[in-house]
Amino acid sequence: MPVSNRRRQLPPPLGEARPSQVLQLYGPGAMVDLPEHSVLIGGLDAWNTRGCEPIYEPRLQQLVRQTTGNPRIGLRTPPKEIDRLKNISGSIKALRFPEWCVVQKKIPDRVAFGISCRARLLVHYLSAGSGDFKDYRDEDGKHRLVPIRFVMACPHGHLSDIRWRDFCFRQFNCENTERLYLLEAGTGNDFTQIFVQSESGVTRKLADALIPESKALGFCQGATPWLGRRSRDSEPCMTNGERTVSRLLVRSATNAYFSETISVISLPEEAGSLAKRVTELKDELAGIEAEGDVSAALKFNPRLKNAFADVDPAELWRAIEAQRGGSGSEVSQPKDEELRLLIGSMDDVSSTAEDSLFEAVVLPTNNPQPWFSTAIKRVLLVKRLQEVQALVGFTRFTARTSSLGGLPI
Ligand SMILES: [Zn+2]
Ligand SMILES: [Zn+2]
Incomplete structure (x- = not known):
């Protein structure tokens, strides 16, 4: 079909959103008042995922898999525009709501x-x-x-x-x-x-x-109209062992949608560590699907042989699994690991490199008062860090609170 015809068939977008807005305000199930329409943001299956890039953040991925109970779930950025002139763009689908x-x-x-x-x-x-x-x-x-x-x-x-x-x-x-x-x-x-x-x-x-x-x-009839006009959950909606009673909701009220997110600070991998080497070579390691594949891969790929000749295949397989965020083991609370980083040594952790994810320096304290030295061991100035956030669900009426560790409870 000629491009000009195609373009005419695409409905023009009704609005635009920044990635952070998608996570907080315009996720699936959110009601949005646009100038000419009132809509409900549709589920991810209905989105046009152009420009949705995979996110590499194994720790977050594992937390998301644990929270959602879905062991195959992956992380992607919200869709984005690829080429404005050619009208190539990802999009978020919304449905008419209310009727x-x-x-x-x-x-x-x-x-x-x-x-x-x-x-x-x-x-x-x-x-x-x-x-x-x-x-x-x-x-x-x-x-x-x-x-x-x-x-x-x-x-x-x-x-x-x-x-x-x-x-x-x-x-x-x-x-x-x-x-x-x-x-x-x-x-x-x-x-x-x-x-x-x-x-x-x-x-x-x-x-x-x-x-x-x-x-x-x-x-409550379990209706999930963001997944389709007549869509509903197959299980009856229960609260404390009894059928949930439907409640009146004002569409534009602040309690109409609370997104539920998990976030982590990207932790730098120790320079030269096995984890770091696995990350650097993850594309070359992509073909390895089981521990049994490891030896053959090292034998036939000189780069892998070079990097991992000294590593036991079982240990390397564990590192690959961890890098992919796949192993089913319990994850420690995200904030614990981040705190461990922030109070630990900055050697091999802080980096001023352009692509560095983390940069921090220990501030010198000259002649500190005794009360200060008793209470405060050191002051760390964090110059750069990266937080990555994943949308895992939403509630209405009341927000779900997080545990101190950062996981929803
Ligand atoms: Zn009239
Ligand atoms: Zn319900």
Whole structure:
């Protein structure tokens, strides 16, 4: 297909994000309000992974494998643009969410429990009748659809539209087909001033959804719409041995998405150490798949023979496995190893080389006061270090706290 045709078929990107934003704000499952759209960031499988480069950080990789329970998981950078002129770029896919909208059309006020309220039609975008999914069509024209700001979710991250009809009529799988309205007496998020009402006047206040005991929003159905519109977990969603109750969530609220990350400081490998030599020659070692391959590889590859002639094959295999982050052994808490580095000798660790990952000097302390010498052994000035962060999951409502060692608990 000619390039010009192809280009026309690609939808233009709706926004851009920096890598750090992808990890903190725009990971899979995050809701994002763009100027023209409200979207849900899709799962990694749906992303265009152009520009996603493998990350070499064995310690982090092992931590991620341990945390996720997936022994084959690898680390990659977020996608990026390769060539702007040729329109070659990786991309993050997002899905339309929520699907329920209010209609931007001035209609007469309605009354809920004796309170006069501003009223707007509440519709699902597929029943808006305009065909373009952006507008609502009625006898006097097109009116803008505005995605509703309330959805429901659970702390495990499951998310879905509120079943507005069921909520209004207090009935699961309600088949009533009256028009629905969202009524607001005040401004903002005072839930006691917000109501759902049907054409015939059946009314319910949104505040009902805030009382967990009322189970007004039902049990969590395990919906994972960032993996596809009808996607859901196969296991029922449980909390402390009971079915999880869905909770009201304001899409734009700060508790709508907490990314869960693990980070490590890149530790320099001791100069000349086996680990360092394995890292330097990792491409040449890539063909080795088992301990039994080691001897043959050393025999036929002069560079490997040169580097590892003095090393026992079993020891070399262990070093290769560690470098690949693959061995199943428990990892020590990341901060422990980093602390060990920071309080240890800087010889062979700190480097001023251009590609150095770590540079630090011990600051001299001239004639320190006795209290100082008692409490503080030395002061280290870290001039350069590299932190690498991996996104491993997310929660809603409350953030998952990390242990002091840096692993999520
Ligand atoms: Zn009109
Ligand atoms: Zn759930």
